[in-house]
Amino acid sequence: MKKLSIRNIDQGAIMKLNKILKNTLLIVLACFALTACATSKKTTGQMQGDVYTGTDTVEYLASGVPDRVFFATNESVLTTASRETLRKQAAYLRKNSKITVVLEGHADERGTREYNLALGERRANAAKDYLMTYGISSDRISVLSYGKERPVDSGSNPLAWSKNRRSVTVKAN
Amino acid sequence: MKIFIKIIIFLIIIPSKSFSLIEVDITRGNLAPLPIAVSPLSIDENSRQNFEKILKKKNIGDEISKIIEVNLKTSGLFNPLNKDAFLQAPDIANLKPRFEDWNLIKAQALITGKVSYKDEKLRVEFRLWDVLAGKEMVALAFTTVPTNWRRVGHIITDKVYQRLTGEKGYFDTRIIYVAEEGPKTKRIKKLAIMDQDGANNKFLTLGNELVLTPRFNPTSQMVTYLSYFRNLPRVYLLDIETGMQEVVGDFPGMTFAPRFSPDGKKIIMSFAKDGNSEIYTMDLENRIVEKITNHPSIDTSPSFSPDGKFICFNSDRSGYQQIYVMKSDGSNVKRISFGKGLYGTPVWSPRGDLIAFTKLHKGKFYIGVMRTDGSGERLLTENFYQEAPSWSPNGRVLIFYRETKTDDKGEGFSAKLWSIDLTGYNERMVKTPTDASDPSWSSLLSN
Numbered sequence: 256m257k258k259l260s261i262r263n264i265d266q267g268a269i270m271k272l273n274k275i276l277k278n279t280l281l282i283v284l285a286c287f288a289l290t291a292c293a294t295s296k297k298t299t300g301q302m303q304g305d306v307y308t309g310t311d312t313v314e315y316l317a318s319g320v321p322d323r324v325f326f327a328t329n330e331s332v333l334t335t336a337s338r339e340t341l342r343k344q345a346a347y348l349r350k351n352s353k354i355t356v357v358l359e360g361h362a363d364e365r366g367t368r369e370y371n372l373a374l375g376e377r378r379a380n381a382a383k384d385y386l387m388t389y390g391i392s393s394d395r396i397s398v399l400s401y402g403k404e405r406p407v408d409s410g411s412n413p414l415a416w417s418k419n420r421r422s423v424t425v426k427a428n
Numbered sequence: 429m430k431i432f433i434k435i436i437i438f439l440i441i442i443p444s445k446s447f448s449l450i451e452v453d454i455t456r457g458n459l460a461p462l463p464i465a466v467s468p469l470s471i472d473e474n475s476r477q478n479f480e481k482i483l484k485k486k487n488i489g490d491e492i493s494k495i496i497e498v499n500l501k502t503s504g505l506f507n508p509l510n511k512d513a514f515l516q517a518p519d520i521a522n523l524k525p526r527f528e529d530w531n532l533i534k535a536q537a538l539i540t541g542k543v544s545y546k547d548e549k550l551r552v553e554f555r556l557w558d559v560l561a562g563k564e565m566v567a568l569a570f571t572t573v574p575t576n577w578r579r580v581g582h583i584i585t586d587k588v589y590q591r592l593t594g595e596k597g598y599f600d601t602r603i604i605y606v607a608e609e610g611p612k613t614k615r616i617k618k619l620a621i622m623d624q625d626g627a628n629n630k631f632l633t634l635g636n637e638l639v640l641t642p643r644f645n646p647t648s649q650m651v652t653y654l655s656y657f658r659n660l661p662r663v664y665l666l667d668i669e670t671g672m673q674e675v676v677g678d679f680p681g682m683t684f685a686p687r688f689s690p691d692g693k694k695i696i697m698s699f700a701k702d703g704n705s706e707i708y709t710m711d712l713e714n715r716i717v718e719k720i721t722n723h724p725s726i727d728t729s730p731s732f733s734p735d736g737k738f739i740c741f742n743s744d745r746s747g748y749q750q751i752y753v754m755k756s757d758g759s760n761v762k763r764i765s766f767g768k769g770l771y772g773t774p775v776w777s778p779r780g781d782l783i784a785f786t787k788l789h790k791g792k793f794y795i796g797v798m799r800t801d802g803s804g805e806r807l808l809t810e811n812f813y814q815e816a817p818s819w820s821p822n823g824r825v826l827i828f829y830r831e832t833k834t835d836d837k838g839e840g841f842s843a844k845l846w847s848i849d850l851t852g853y854n855e856r857m858v859k860t861p862t863d864a865s866d867p868s869w870s871s872l873l874s875n
Contacts, residue, residue: 367815
């Protein structure tokens with residue numbers, strides 16, 4: 256029975272590994288260069304840090320009441336702009352006391368599915384907590400996480416991801 | 429829905445006593461797959477005609493040997509030789525191979541066999557030979573209903589694999605996964621199941637509601653998964669045999685990330701409420717629920733060790749997603765991932781010694797394995813996006829899914845299943861009729 260000598264395999268594997276390492280290094284360097292360009296070009300004026308500040312996908316619950324807030328990567332902290340939006344929503348809900356809402360939490364595609372489901376839930380709850388501090392009863396708010404299952408922008412770039420990291424307030428009745 | 433017809437196996441031929449020399453080492457990347465000749469299973473004319481009538485296959489002997497060949501080739505450990513070079517006729521080879529002839533075409537192992545029609549059943553016998561030693565290594569016969577013919581091919585492959593590698597095979601198995609269609613923003617997802625080689629694909633749900641993360645019970649053909657039925661994300665249980673579904677995680681919040689305990693009696697899952705995800709178990713018999721973790725961070729993606737004593741899971745209690753291990757009662761929580769980047773989807777190997785995971789580092793996703801104490805991290809494959817490894821029942825192969833980057837217009841998206849050897853070699857796309865994600869490998873259907 257013929258057997259491959261162990262040395263042969265090792266040398267082959269090491270040579271291959273070296274090649275792979277060299278190639279990945281080049282790819283990684285290229286990626287750095289590319290992403291650096293991409294982020295600086297595409298995001299001008301529409302992102303602050305990596306939080307979306309544009310109005311592309313935003314819909315309105317009523318005139319002047321945006322339906323969604325955006326988050327930084329991996330974060331569920333509300334930004335100043337988000338808090339302003341939620342105060343407008345709270346005022347609108349106080350005026351229209353029969354309306355109930357679902358807060359739909361979402362994540363971008365750059366995370367594992369299950370963690371993103373949990374993250375979406377955490378984001379929607381951050382919005383819920385803020386609405387509650389402005390006088391909206393928790394009975395009127397339910398929370399639903401979609402994780403990364405329902406992006407609004409199907410792009411695979413930082414701007415698209417920033418639009419997808421969101422909590423959307425949807426009228427339930 | 430009666431998918432499972434019990435296979436009847438009679439082991440009638442005396443197992444071989446020969447001390448053979450052929451051995452396939454599966455612990456390292458196999459750069460020289462073992463040359464093996466799969467002689468077409470011989471069949472008499474009467475049996476051939478009967479099976480042609482029943483199964484609409486011209487020569488069922490040829491079909492079964494094709495399955496064996498594809499399985500062996502896909503494993504990456506074997507190199508099935510071209511049949512055109514075979515010198516000996518199948519029926520004669522099965523009686524007594526002329527080893528010089530097989531040696532001449534460089535075959536080191538030889539599979540021969542015979543198919544016959546008996547009392548409306550399919551009877552298959554096969555033999556595995558060591559060509560150089562000139563000895564029989566395995567001889568077995570199976571009798572089953574004719575429609576089980578593909579499974580016979582898989583079972584024969586399992587026996588050959590086991591005899592030559594010393595470990596159980598993974599060919600008589602199935603994969604449950606999520607079939608995907610439509611644009612990324614309005615993706616339609618259905619549960620689907622297929623044989624390990626992609627045959628017999630079936631959709632199990634209609635696509636009316638979002639379904640995610642189906643996982644097999646390691647001891648039976650039950651599946652647990654997440655469904656958004658009526659927009660309430662809940663953990664469900666599905667009996668593949670009967671098609672019965674029931675909700676098991678009906679708590680006031682979202683339940684997700686389900687898996688079975690190794691004995692199949694409990695489901696472990698995440699329950700999220702008020703922005704906090706914790707890990708719970710539910711006993712399927714008495715429905716007793718136990719809270720396992722207690723921490724304000726996200727705790728999800730739990731997976732039991734095969735002895736049921738430990739749980740690995742995903743938590744961001746350190747600030748970012750990392751992998752932790754704890755005792756099954758929730759005590760002794762220890763972080764085990766300390767490399768650069770984020771770690772998710774830990775899943776304990778059925779062999780017990782390794783944990784497979786997804787790692788995100790500098791914009792790339794990796795599938796890797798580490799020992800259960802976190803040492804010996806090894807990354808097997810790198811890509812733009814991939815996640816959710818699931819182990820073959822023998823712990824030698826991982827199946828996972830990979831998504832492509834969309835172009836500037838947000839188009840060109842696809843998701844496919846891939847498999848890779850634990851060694852990091854033999855990466856292959858697993859063909860599915862639609863796009864696919866979230867694969868879960870069943871245990872062996874028969875032993």
